[in-house]
Amino acid sequence: MTLTLYFHEISPPSRSVLMIIKALNIQCDVKVVDLLTGEQFSPEYLEIHPRGKVPALTDGDFTLIESRAIAAYLCNKYGGVEETLYPRDPEKRANVDMMLYFGGWVYNEIFAYLNVRNILFYDEKICDENLPKVHEALKQLENYLEKNKFMAGTSISIADFFGVNAVLFLEVSDFEDYGKYPKVVEWIKEVKKLPYFNECNQSGLAHMKKLIKNKLEKKYIKVFLQ
Ligand SMILES: N[C@@H](CCC(=O)N[C@@H](CS)C(=O)NCC(=O)O)C(=O)O
Secondary structure: OOEEEEEOOOOHHHHHHHHHHHHOOOOOEEEEOOOOOOHHHOHHHHHHOOOOOOOEEEEOOEEEEOHHHHHHHHHHHHOOOOOOOOOOOHHHHHHHHHHHHHHHHHHHHHHHHHOHHHHHHHOOOOOHHHHHHHHHHHHHHHHHHHHOOEOOEOOOOHHHHHHHHHHHHHHHOOOOOOOOOHHHHHHHHHHHOOOOHHHHHHHHHHHHHHHHHHHHOOOOOOOOOO
16 A cells, blocks of 8 residues: 655644654655645645645545544554554543644644734734733643643653644744743653654744745745635
8 A cells, every 4th residue: 555645844734744654664655735836726636635735645545634633543554552652542542632632722722823824825914912822722731741741641642743843833933932831841852852853843844934934024925825
């Protein structure tokens, strides 16, 4: 079976799925869908992802969208029996699932503040009025990390892969107000120790930072307007 991940490096959920592929040492083709030229809306790609988003995965004839579902599928199908990234034990797995959903909420609050899509495509600005919700999300995350080293317990899980990329997304703005969240800071450092972390994330995060900075400074940019 040929596995293909449809991906763009500026997309945090795409990078989280790539981390899972690396963690499980899965052979997978990575096909870049160029979000900046609108390739996600090509008829061919809309056959794979009807909403024109990345990531998507094909495994032979099987097609899957939604990054967290892809992550769970990869662990179910390609993870070992003792897989801690997505445990088999129902309660442990439920905890990871809960933190995947929770991380989705954190990501949405951060995304609403950063307003990335509207900055890139519609010349808008960062939404400062949404900053209090970012702090609320970080506070809730801090509460979990006061109890456990990782989001869903003592071992790293796929929830951390998504959670860290949600919080690191803040780096595209001037946000530096981590003082009240020491456990979050410690946790980010811990997740960054994964041997494939930089390979999966460094270039994409830097790329996104540059796009946003240039766009906010109006130096550049001709991107596809949808
Ligand atoms: N809930 C989806 C979100 C996917 C998503 O919004 N992807 C963004 C990049 S992070 C995208 O492809 N955007 C392209 C566009 O909106 O045109 C998932 O987790 O897979």
